[in-house]
Amino acid sequence: MDIKLKCPVCGKELTDDGKTLKCSKNHSFDRARQGYINLLPVQFKHSLDPGDTAEMLRARRRFLDSGKYTPICQSVFEAMEKYTPQAPKVLDIGCGEGYYTARLKALRPGEYIGIDISKEGARMACSRDKDILFLVATASRLPIADSQLDCVCAMFSLLMPDEYARVLKKNGCVIEVTVGNDHLKELKSIIYDEVFPQDKHPADYNGLFEEVHRQEHGFQITLDNPSLKDLLLMTPHFWRIRKERRELLEATDSLDLTVHYWVRVLKKK
Numbered sequence: 001m002d003i004k005l006k007c008p009v010c011g012k013e014l015t016d017d018g019k020t021l022k023c024s025k026n027h028s029f030d031r032a033r034q035g036y037i038n039l040l041p042v043q044f045k046h047s048l049d050p051g052d053t054a055e056m057l058r059a060r061r062r063f064l065d066s067g068k069y070t071p072i073c074q075s076v077f078e079a080m081e082k083y084t085p086q087a088p089k090v091l092d093i094g095c096g097e098g099y100y101t102a103r104l105k106a107l108r109p110g111e112y113i114g115i116d117i118s119k120e121g122a123r124m125a126c127s128r129d130k131d132i133l134f135l136v137a138t139a140s141r142l143p144i145a146d147s148q149l150d151c152v153c154a155m156f157s158l159l160m161p162d163e164y165a166r167v168l169k170k171n172g173c174v175i176e177v178t179v180g181n182d183h184l185k186e187l188k189s190i191i192y193d194e195v196f197p198q199d200k201h202p203a204d205y206n207g208l209f210e211e212v213h214r215q216e217h218g219f220q221i222t223l224d225n226p227s228l229k230d231l232l233l234m235t236p237h238f239w240r241i242r243k244e245r246r247e248l249l250e251a252t253d254s255l256d257l258t259v260h261y262w263v264r265v266l267k268k269k
């Protein structure tokens, strides 16, 4: 791996002997049996088990493996083809169980790192592709040295402009996927009495980036009952839904849904 990592405790460069990452101050981090490395020291955790739960991640895996969101991957790949060099160095931030990280690497080969604050996410992600380095870490303190990457992918994930700018090379880019107003509107109208718009486009990205691409995408999917349950479980709606609405959804045989999202490319200035 050419991408230089830095110690999450002291910020010194980490060296890798294949089993352990170590810095010159002797902070060391072992590779887990599955291959991921935990670079989230306990002092930077806000809870015992931060991030998505195992149950959410398993539902996400089943749902994404069904191929229903393949067009989203294709949209990101097309942006990558246009805005990243051959064999790019890529960070997938909030990679979850690794579906997009692995698919994007297959479509646009290069050096990939996936980071998630959920240990279970990094653990599951390792089974997707052994040549991707999956790390448990937080987006707000990336364990990556300055100016290492060509691209940061933030898919339905966090936006940390200062950290992304720091780890990107000059002219590197963030590819950001965010949900549009109509995303899963049919599901939301069952869950909520009132549905509020949620297009999220941070205006200036702290002045560190220039927006070079912005495109709206949409398509329709039909979900059967098991896929509908998985979709519900992998989204934050699961935690908000009232019991009688959940029971209604759990008894629904099939539902037509709108998938609506934006892809933006932000080039580092």
Ligand SMILES: C[S@@+](CC[C@H](N)C(=O)[O-])C[C@H]1O[C@@H](n2cnc3c(N)ncnc32)[C@H](O)[C@@H]1O
Pocket (backbone or CB within 6 Å): 050, 051, 052, 060, 093, 094, 095, 096, 097, 099, 100, 115, 116, 117, 118, 121, 137, 138, 139, 140, 155, 156, 157, 158
């Ligand atoms: C909505 S999910 C998106 C997962 C994946 N990108 C996808 O689209 O399938 C957001 C992910 O961000 C992770 N996450 C939340 N806070 C984080 C943080 N501070 N640093 C890194 N990952 C975080 C969660 O554990 C979760 O896996």
